[in-house]
Amino acid sequence: MLYAREIRTTFETFEGRCPHCQQWIIFNRLENLDDAVQIDFAEVTCLNEACRQPFAINGDTVDPPFAQMLFSAFPLMDRKQYGDATVAICRSYEMFFAHSLYEMLVWQPFVGERYEPDPVKTAERPEAARAKALFDGSRDIIWTLADELRVRYAAI
Ligand SMILES: [Zn+2]
Numbered sequence: 113m114l115y116a117r118e119i120r121t122t123f124e125t126f127e128g129r130c131p132h133c134q135q136w137i138i139f140n141r142l143e144n145l146d147d148a149v150q151i152d153f154a155e156v157t158c159l160n161e162a163c164r165q166p167f168a169i170n171g172d173t174v175d176p177p178f179a180q181m182l183f184s185a186f187p188l189m190d191r192k193q194y195g196d197a198t199v200a201i202c203r204s205y206e207m208f209f210a211h212s213l214y215e216m217l218v219w220q221p222f223v224g225e226r227y228e229p230d231p232v233k234t235a236e237r238p239e240a241a242r243a244k245a246l247f248d249g250s251r252d253i254i255w256t257l258a259d260e261l262r263v264r265y266a267a268i
Contacts, residue, residue: 113155116131150173182201
């Protein structure tokens, strides 16, 4: 099996030069690669209609998605696409905070308690209390806005 020797990766795509037709083939991770986050090895079929030969791809980045998103801002800055770069950076921060919550609330209890977490201790952890306060605060804001809109539009 031939490999794509030249590759480029982004948060959403894995691009590789087909070893048969030499075309750059763009695989969307969701559409073409079964939502693969990181590809150690995959057998793919060239998307060039005139080629359609199988080849292998590997060598994907190991950066978490928030870092990939942040790195995607650099070429945008080089092309002076500052608006798109700002959006990419904001998305990166959003993904970083979601990643942090996931790590703290899902994985940290397993690691800290040697993969046998006590449900009572887990609920009493400071991270759980902070997450609950954050959730409760966000929920209160949404309910307040929804109630304001309900009152405002009920009067029309
Ligand atoms: Zn090809």
